[in-house]
Amino acid sequence: MCGIAGLYYPATPKPVDPARIQAMADAQAHRGPDGSGVWTAPGVGLGHRRLSIIDVAGSPQPMASQDGALTVTYNGEIYNFAELRAELQAMGAVFVTAGDTEVLLHGWAAWGPAMLDRLNGMFAFALHDARRQSLFLARDRLGVKPLHYVELADGAVAFASELKGLLAHPLVRRVPDIRAVEDYLAFGYVPDDACLVSGVRKLPAGHSLLIERGKPVPAPSRWWDVDFSRRATGSVKALEEELTALLREAVTSRMVSDVPLGAFLSGGVDSSAVVALMAEASRGAVRTCTIGFDESSLDERKYANEIAQRFATQHRERVVAADDFSLIDTLVHAFDEPFADASALATYRVCELAREDVTVALSGDGADEAFAGYRRYKFQAAEERVRGLVPASVRSNVFGTLGRWYPKADWAPRPLRAKTTLLALAEDGAEGYARSVGVTTPALRAALFTDAARAALGGHRAEDRYVRSMRDAPARDALDRAQYADFQHWLPGDILTKADRTSMAVSLEAREPLLDYRLIEFAAKLPVGMRLRGGQGKWLLKKAMERYLPKDILYRPKMGFVTPISAWFRGPLADEAARLVSSRVLAGTGWFNAATIARLAEDHRSGRADHGRTLWQLVMLERSMARLFG
Template structure:
């Protein structure tokens, strides 16, 4: 895994200072501590930081073709590179390295942009073609690997894996985008179609960008998207066998490595399934690692240990304190933009533990999105059944009024939050789902933002992107639409950003076999009843894995780690909560009296505002680094 950076001048081929490219790459040294490289030519410069995984001694980057016409800087892994090498050799290609990077050079020569459809992997790369006078950038189907870019005042386009790579360029104007603040306050992360630094863009998952000399920078082009409109046919048994086959292929393809490899093991269904299939495919004991917590209600070590013993893994575990807030500044530095998913603390710790013994770790990320594993899908399905029984006007009248008078109970599990459910039933399904994936409600955001900030937003509302995605989804069912929207926003913006930044912060490569695009495409084609049945998400996967895993692993309630944020802001972080209202940066966008009020109410126990205070604190610290 690596970090990439570069500059491209499409209008006129201005000279590029290699030192500037080096600085942009070195800002991401944690992504590639094993080597670095810079290549420049008139109007273009490419930089690279390398974490050696395949062909450790060879494959330096940036890499050029034999005739020097093509040069690429690349971050990722192409899991089918050996098959592609064979195919390209049959077309006359001559390879001089043993890694996967060179496949991009020969693939571009043979197929041009169409080569993307042949790649199975996680990647972000930039390829310069001196003959065609262009720069081609692309990102993998699901958005596992990041790529940021920005047009500069001198006519150049700068790009980098992480925002900090762009921040190393002196011409980047550091101004906050108020719309991204709205998005962050709504979801707890800055989505991939936004950036806290105005003008910076993220190449969307499954998109490419072709910039030609003498032409302006176009909009990215989509080259892949998940399709929920098709339906697989066959018996439950046949689909079950196909699902296991696709999972097995996905895991095995991700075991190729020239450095030590292991897996995260939480004791949940997804990571346990990955470990089971790794053990099946490996002649050696699989290396696994688990983080435990000093709060018994959230400690899954016993379940992880059960799986480790079942498959005779080389298992390591470590206990961390639930009040592990000392990591806050480390995470702020790793993410650049504010990120309020508090599970990032635990993810960082398990990556840190894994890196002590391995350089590559497989995770179970992706199964919940692909196979409707989140509880919110179950609620959405139930609410849609009720919506279908009553006309819109009656629902708005009856449920809206009931929801308005019902007492608020955010502290309770959603199944018992009648106010939330009643208000959701009064709304359109897409509107209700968009709110359900949020953190801070539109009502509270309206109270928090200052009059000037609301004017600057110009009607921009974070939830609208979710609603558009659901209404435009290639789908047949409400659950299809919800999953599709999560693939567009939640997965790349939260889950994959969290895994990428925390793993790369400790120079660890994380691989997600359950996000193999062939597995995802198959899962999206399954009838909804095979994804979600009887209140059980991932129904077919759990049934299929009964041959590998005990039922108390497959069918136990999700536990997960719940960071005690609320307690922190009434205890060790109470001072932080009080100081938020005095922040110069926050006062430029928010009503400080409202911040002071919610901090006071929370500290006194009169109201529950822990998540909002956490969001504001992470935003303030990120803004200090970016704009302070």
């Protein structure tokens, strides 16, 4: 895995200082500790930091074609590069390296932008074409690899894998965007269509951007999208066999590496399935690792050990404290923008453990989104059935009134916490689901913001992106629409950002076989009952894995990485919550109501309410803003 950076002047080919490109690349040195390179020409400069995975001794970047007309800087892996290489050689291409980078150069020469349709991988790259006087930026289908860009005052377009790469350029203005703050407080992450630094954009997943000399910078162009509008036909047995074949291919294609390779193993369905298929394809013992917690209710090590013994893996584990919040500043540096998914703490620790032994690790990320594994999908499907039975006017009056009056019983058993469900039923499906994926409610955000902040937002509302995505989704069913929206926002903004930043922070390449695009396209066509059945998500995936995994692994309740942040703010982080009230960083924006923050901190500390997640959001926001804006 690597880090890329560069500059391009679309209007006038101004000279580019190589030292500036080097500084942008070096700000991301953790992404590529094994080497660096800079290439400049009139009006363009490309930089690269390398983590050597394939063709370790060769394939330096930026890489130029033999005639010098094409130059590329690239982050990622093309898993089908050997097949593409053979196809291009049959067309007359002559290769001088053994890696996958050169495939991009010959592929562009042969197919132009249509090359993207042939690539199976995770990637973000910038390719300069001297003949066409253009720079082509592209990002993989699901958004596994990041790419940020910004238009500068001197006419240049700057790009980098991470925000810190852009901020190494002195012309990037460090001004916070209130709309991104609203988005972050709503979801706990800054979505891919927003950035905390005003003017900076992220190339969306499945999009490309062709910048041509003498023309304005256009909007990105979508080159791939997941389609839920079609349905697969065939028996359960036939679809199960097709799924198993796709899973095998997805895993084995990601096991190609010239450096040590292993897998994360939590003992859940997804990571266990990946390890099972790795063991099937490997001659030697698969290297696996897991972390456990010193609090038994959060610890899944016994399940991970069960899988490790079943497949005779070379297994390592480490126990971390459940109150392991010492990583806060490390995560703030790694993510740049505020990121409040507290499972990032555990993810960083398991990446850290893996890196002691391997350079590449396969994960189980993506199956919940593809096969409807989250509990919220079950709730959304049930709520939609109720909406279909009750007229909208009745729902709004009855459920809305009940929801407003029902107490917010954070302390109560889950079945008695009905306030959120009642409010969701009062709305249409898109509005209800947008609320369900949120962290801090619109009402609480409004209370946190000052009048000046609400005016600056100008009507911008974080949930609207989810509502638009669900209403415009290529879909047939409510479950389709919810999954589609998560592919657009939650997956790239939270799950894949977390995986990329925590792994790259320790110079580890993480690969996600369950996000192979062929597997995603297959899952999107499955009948709803093969994704979600009898309250079980990932139904067909679990059925397909019954030949490999025991039922106590397949059908146990989902845990995931659980972090006890609510307890922290009543214990060791209580002072941190109280300090937010007098934070000069938050107060300096003029956007936050100190009295509301004080009330949240006190109500939480006393046990009158549970505001742990919102307080965690505010802590991470304050530290990120201090780092980004001083």
